[in-house]
Amino acid sequence: MARDITIATPILATQRLRYGADASQFFDLFLPPPNSQRADLSVPGFAVMVHGGFWRAKYDLSHASHLCAALAAAGITTANLEYRRAGNGGGWPATLHDLCAALAAARQHFAAAPVVIGHSAGGHLALRLASDATDLKGVVALAPVADLRLAYDLHLSNDAVVEFLGGTPAERPAVYAAADAALHAAGVPRILIHGTHDDVVPIALSHSFIQKRRADGGKVELVELADATHFDLIDPASQAWPTVLTTVRGLLQG
Secondary structure (H helix, E strand, O other): OOOOOOOOOOOOOOEEEEOOOOOOOEEEEEOOOOOOOHHHOOOOOEEEEEOOOOOEOOOOHHHHHHHHHHHHHOOOOEEEEOOOOEOOOOOOOHHHHHHHHHHHHHHOOOOOOEEEEEEOHHHHHHHHHHHHOOOOOEEEEEOOOOOHHHHHHOOOOOOHHHHHHOOOOOOOHHHHHHHOHHHOOOOOOEEEEEEOOOOOOOOHHHHHHHHHOHHHHHHEEEEEEOOOOOHHHHOOOOOOHHHHHHHHHHHHHO
16 A cells, blocks of 8 residues: 655755745755765756645645655755745745745755746646746646646635635636636746546646647646556655656756
8 A cells, every 4th residue: 555645754854944034934955965876966956846735834845855855865956945825924926926035045055947846736836936937947747736727616625726816716817817827838848747546636637737838839748647646746655756756857957
């Protein structure tokens, strides 16, 4: 039976750095181990991770620590971003503002451009961030909430998108238009990875994103993983992990 990565003991980061005064404005830095053969790999740039949890305050970055540690073990320096969420000062647009600030702070430590990784609601944020941020190598969106209107129509996680955006599409049409990554182009490659057995965020949301962003040409791609579930994509012990690692490394080296 597969483990539940959301309750696995978190892995401690190499260092915690702050980018703001709020308790949620920090990121955990995972560095490749010293004197490791893998640390000598020529992997330019670094990765940043945006955790999921349907944008809610009760879900923090700890369950993403296993992915970050595994990337570091593979020679990829990784920053695990925390940010304000619905219920602790976040919501739209404060959450995106936090991520922009966190990315800028992380960039001060590295010369090369990063790949942004996001899972679930963090996948939405990573895709949306790509439309505002500059000098990214690309985005890897893992089981992303990639279409906010469809997420609303499906009432995902008891209308989490309504909590995040402060109302329904009818009540706040301009906010949905501004926040929905599926409605915004980006100048960097965006690769979505989604499991066919995801019962938390249906793969239909990724299909919808690809259809809406098809005009962006070769900059958008969907990788479907047969039988993979929602949390397999952030579990380095799962069969999905080699695909995730190869995709991140490919964007960094591309």
